[in-house]
Structures are given as C-alpha cells and as structure tokens.
Amino acid sequence: MHIEIDEIAKSFGSTTALHPVSLAIPSGALVALLGPSGSGKTTLLRILGGLEFPTSGRVLFDGQDATGLSVQERRAGFVFQSYALFRHMTVFENIAYGLRARPRRTRPPQAEIERRVTRLLELIQLPQIAKRFPSQLSGGQRQRVALARALAIEPRMLLLDEPFGALDARVRKELRQGLREIHDSTGLTTVFVTHDQDEAMELADLVVVMSMGRIEQVGRPQDIRARPATPFVREFIET
Amino acid sequence: MFDDALHPTPATAGRPAKWRPATEESRLTRILLIAAALGGLAILVVAPLAVVFAEALARGAAQAVTSLTRPEATSAIRLTLIVAAISVPVNAVFGIAAAWTITKFDFRGKAFLITLIDLPFSISPVVAGLALVLLFGTNSLIGGWLVASGFPIIFALPGIVLASIFVTFPFVARELIPVMIEQGRAEEEAALTLGASGWRAFLTVTLPNIKWALLYGVLLCNARAMGEFGAVAVVSGKIRGQTATMPITIEMLYNEYLSVAAFSLAAVLAALGLLTLALKTLLEWRHADQLAAGRRH
Numbered sequence: 195m196h197i198e199i200d201e202i203a204k205s206f207g208s209t210t211a212l213h214p215v216s217l218a219i220p221s222g223a224l225v226a227l228l229g230p231s232g233s234g235k236t237t238l239l240r241i242l243g244g245l246e247f248p249t250s251g252r253v254l255f256d257g258q259d260a261t262g263l264s265v266q267e268r269r270a271g272f273v274f275q276s277y278a279l280f281r282h283m284t285v286f287e288n289i290a291y292g293l294r295a296r297p298r299r300t301r302p303p304q305a306e307i308e309r310r311v312t313r314l315l316e317l318i319q320l321p322q323i324a325k326r327f328p329s330q331l332s333g334g335q336r337q338r339v340a341l342a343r344a345l346a347i348e349p350r351m352l353l354l355d356e357p358f359g360a361l362d363a364r365v366r367k368e369l370r371q372g373l374r375e376i377h378d379s380t381g382l383t384t385v386f387v388t389h390d391q392d393e394a395m396e397l398a399d400l401v402v403v404m405s406m407g408r409i410e411q412v413g414r415p416q417d418i419r420a421r422p423a424t425p426f427v428r429e430f431i432e433t
Numbered sequence: 434m435f436d437d438a439l440h441p442t443p444a445t446a447g448r449p450a451k452w453r454p455a456t457e458e459s460r461l462t463r464i465l466l467i468a469a470a471l472g473g474l475a476i477l478v479v480a481p482l483a484v485v486f487a488e489a490l491a492r493g494a495a496q497a498v499t500s501l502t503r504p505e506a507t508s509a510i511r512l513t514l515i516v517a518a519i520s521v522p523v524n525a526v527f528g529i530a531a532a533w534t535i536t537k538f539d540f541r542g543k544a545f546l547i548t549l550i551d552l553p554f555s556i557s558p559v560v561a562g563l564a565l566v567l568l569f570g571t572n573s574l575i576g577g578w579l580v581a582s583g584f585p586i587i588f589a590l591p592g593i594v595l596a597s598i599f600v601t602f603p604f605v606a607r608e609l610i611p612v613m614i615e616q617g618r619a620e621e622e623a624a625l626t627l628g629a630s631g632w633r634a635f636l637t638v639t640l641p642n643i644k645w646a647l648l649y650g651v652l653l654c655n656a657r658a659m660g661e662f663g664a665v666a667v668v669s670g671k672i673r674g675q676t677a678t679m680p681i682t683i684e685m686l687y688n689e690y691l692s693v694a695a696f697s698l699a700a701v702l703a704a705l706g707l708l709t710l711a712l713k714t715l716l717e718w719r720h721a722d723q724l725a726a727g728r729r730h
Contacts, residue, residue: 243626245622265622265625265626266629266630269628271626272622272623272626274622276619278620278622279620279623280620280624280637281620281642282641282642291624291627291629291637292628292629295628295629295630295637347628
C-alpha cells in the first residue's frame with residue numbers, strides 16, 4: 195500500500211513534536227525513520243498507525259484520505275518497542291487475538307484460526323512455542339511473536355517501533371535478516387523506527403533522517419551516505 | 434581505629450573471619466528482629482482477636498449463639514451484609530473507572546483528581562457523616578424534599594450506604610493505580626491495533642492484568658465497609674433493629690454491659706474478616722503459577 199504523509203504536524207500542549215512534514219512511501223517499500231530520541235519519529239509512526247492524531251495535515255493510503263480512520267480501521271500491523279505481548283495469554287492466544295477480535299461475520303472458525311497461527315509460527319521459525327507464556331520467552335522470541343501477532347490480522351502495512359531496541363547485538367543482527375525476509379515474502383509496506391544508523395542503512399530501501407520534529411533528508415542508504423543533505427545528517431551518520 | 438583494622442586484636446587474629454553475604458545479619462540480630470516482629474504481632478493482632486472469641490464464649494457457646502439469634506443481632510448482621518453488598522460493587526466500578534482514567538489518559542487536573550480520591554483517607558469519618566447529614570438531613574433543601582417524597586436518606590439505609598461508599602472509596606483505586614501505571618498502555622494499544630474495540634481491550638487485556646490488585650482492593654474495601662463505625666454512627670441515627678449495623682450494635686450492647694452479646698457479635702464480625710482473608714489466601718494458592726508468571730514478565 196502506498197502511504198502519503200501530507201503536511202502532518204503534531205503538538206502536545208505547548209511542545210511541538212512534529213513540524214509540518216511530508217513524505218511519500220512507495221508501495222512495498224521497507225522504510226526506516228532514523229533519528230535521535232525526541233526527533234518525532236515515533237510520533238510519526240504512531241500517527242500512521244492511528245494511535246495518535248495529527249494536529250494538522252493528512253495521511254493518504256493508496257490516495258484515499260485516511261486521517262480520520264480509527265486505529266482499528268487502519269489495519270496496521272504494529273510492533274511495539276517492548277513488544278507489549280499480552281502477558282496472561284499463551285503465544286497461541288496472543289497471535290490469535292486479532293482474529294478472535296473480528297466481528298462475528300468475518301471471524302474465521304476455530305480450525306481456520308489454528309491453521310493460520312500454526313503457519314505464522316512456522317514463518318517466524320518458532321513452531322514449538324505455541325503453549326508458552328511471554329514470560330517464558332527470550333527477547334528475540336518475543337520480538338518474533340509480536341511480529342507474528344501483527345501479521346495475523348492480514349495488515350495493510352507493518353509499523354515497527356524500535357523493533358530491535360531491547361535485544362543484544364548478536365540477536366539483533368539475526369532478526370534484521372528475519373524482518374527483511376518477512377518483508378520480502380509478504381510484500382507489505384513496512385515502516386520501522388530506529389536510532390541506530392547501521393540498522394537503518396543495512397536494512398531499509400529508503401531512509402528518512404529526522405531531527406527536532408523535522409525531516410532532514412529522505413533517500414536510499416547509499417545516497418545519504420554519499421551526499422548528506424545537512425550538517426546534522428552528516429554528523430549523525432558518522433557517529 | 435585504623436590501627437585495629439590493620440593489626441587485628443589477638444582474639445580475632447587466630448581464627449579465620451567468618452564470611453557471610455552482605456545483605457545478611459548476624460544470628461543474634463536475626464533472632465532479635467524475628468522475636469520483635471512476632472511479639473508485636475502477638476500483642477497487636479493475636480491477643481485482641483483471642484480476647485474477642487474468649488469473651489464471647491465466656492458463659493458457654495449456647496449463650497453466645499442465643500445472643501446472636503436475637504432480632505437486634507440478626508438485623509444488624511443483615512444490614513451490614515446489605516451495606517457491603519451494595520457499596521463494594523459500586524466502589525469496584527468507580528475505582529476501576531478512576532484508576533483507568535488516571536493511568537491511561539493525560540489531562541489537566543489529574544494531580545487534583547488523585548488528591549480527591551485520597552480525601553476519604555484524610556478526612557475523619559465523623560466529619561464525612563456530618564457532611565452527609567447537613568446535605569441530606571430533614572432541615573436541608575434536598576433532604577426536606579426527599580423526606581417529603583417518602584425517600585429519606587439520613588437515618589435510613591441510603592445514608593448508611595452513602596457513608597460507607599465515601600469512606601471506602603479510595604481502596605480499589607489506590608490498589609489499581611500503581612499496578613496500572615507500571616503496566617502502561619502498550620498492551621491496550623496493541624489490542625486496539627489488532628482490531629479490538631475499547632471495551633473488548635478492557636475485558637480481555639486490562640481486566641485480566643489487574644485482577645489480583647482488584648481482588649485485594651475489593652477485599653480491603655469489603656473489610657472496611659463491614660467495619661465502618663464513625664461515619665455510619667452519625668448518619669444512621671442508631672435505631673435499634675433498623676439502622677444499627679454490626680459495629681454500632683456491638684457498641685450499644687457493650688455500653689449496656691451485655692458483654693456476651695457484644696463479643697459474640699464482634700466475633701462474627703471478626704470471623705467475616707477472617708473469612709475474606711482465607712478466601713484471598715485460597716485464591717492466591719490456587720493461582721500461584723499465574724501470579725508468578727504475571728510478575729516475571
């Protein structure tokens with residue numbers, strides 16, 4: 195799905211989180227929102243997911259105005275920073291949650307839910323953990339379960355908030371590859387937030403560098419490396 | 434002082450220093466601390482409880498039971514249970530709503546709202562009762578009209594329920610707020626992004642996550658609702674057999690030197706408290722695995 199962000203601004207009381215920003219995300223792209231904390235990248239992601247509403251501006255999904263769509267209507271697969279798995283539910287129930295939450299007439303029967311959850315567990319390469327609780331999983335496993343849970347609703351796009359933030363370096367590298375593969379096999383437009391420029395540069399097709407609520411530069415990783423548009427970008431990608 | 438450390442005295446130089454973890458106290462200190470704790474517990478909790486039951490049974494179990502079957506005792510027990518049955522659910526709902534509002538949303542005056550929830554803790558129950566009398570008593574505008582239309586609040590059940598609700602209001606909210614702050618909003622947000630309605634997210638995500646804190650809050654609230662004296666004493670008018678709850682009847686019987694009757698009723702009240710405690714322990718024991726899983730995450 196093609197996403198267009200049109201002059202989106204957001205302020206919380208007297209603090210401005212986002213100055214009007216515009217951005218076009220081509221269908222099927224893997225995009226990184228890169229910036230230090232307080233740059234507005236998470237706010238922008240949450241606006242896309244419908245968890246936050248912009249003070250002004252519009253969001254367009256495939257050319258249609260989606261600004262007023264509720265979080266449920268957006269059908270965005272959202273992976274939260276600390277994964278926000280439902281702690282009192284098994285992995286199976288976590289992944290099945292979105293399917294069970296559907297209105298009765300579109301809710302798949304139990305057998306179909308089981309089939310889909312099993313397939314998702316295979317996709318994240320953890321077929322044997324369905325009966326465990328989140329507290330019994332490692333950080334990397336939790337991240338992949340959160341991803342499977344987000345994919346279960348057959349989302350129109352995938353939004354990830356610092357998906358690798360809570361992991362150690364080795365697992366991080368492994369899961370980067372995992373996300374790339376899932377993106378390539380599903381073809382979903384994917385936006386992830388990160389403050390790690392290596393991660394952004396290695397994984398994304400398109401990198402959006404943000405600072406102080408503004409977009410500093412948008413481009414392919416190699417172009418940003420070769421031609422930083424502003425002194426901020428130059429300094430940020432060097433460190 | 435430094436000399437001592439550098440050149441150990443002969444007494445300790447001979448044997449190797451005993452190693453023990455930094456957080457552990459010496460044997461003597463441990464024994465003293467445990468003895469102090471048990472002693473305090475015995476004097477403040479066990480002894481009074483034992484005295485209540487001993488006094489109740491002082492002239493035999495038969496007399497204690499007879500005193501409990503007298504109409505003023507049965508009506509007091511019934512009234513107390515009715516008051517608890519109304520005020521506890523009401524406060525559970527209000528408490529959840531208040532904790533939800535405070536922890537899941539940002540708004541102006543939030544600190545003020547938290548203070549307001551704590552108000553019943555800082556105000557004397559007698560003052561609260563008097564405030565209700567002034568507001569709903571026969572001489573007030575609202576009270577006069579209510580009495581005229583046959584629905585009196587003061588010296589009647591509604592007043593007792595209102596006073597109990599006021600006094601026990603903070604318990605549920607106070608238990609829930611820290612738990613809900615610690616859990617944050619992420620799980621609810623996740624439920625919403627997965628297509629759940631706000632109500633469904635509350636029932637399937639929030640409520641299971643807070644159920645233990647809610648249970649503690651409800652039990653505390655219940656214990657206080659059944660035991661409340663001051664506020665209820667003011668609004669109830671202490672009409673024997675009609676508006677006298679268990680604590681008030683106990684006081685009246687005691688003042689009339691009917692010590693077996695007073696202590697028998699007191700024993701029932703204490704037993705009700707012990708029953709809720711046992712219930713809580715039983716639930717904790719049966720769901721120990723769940724509790725542990727919830728904490729570890």
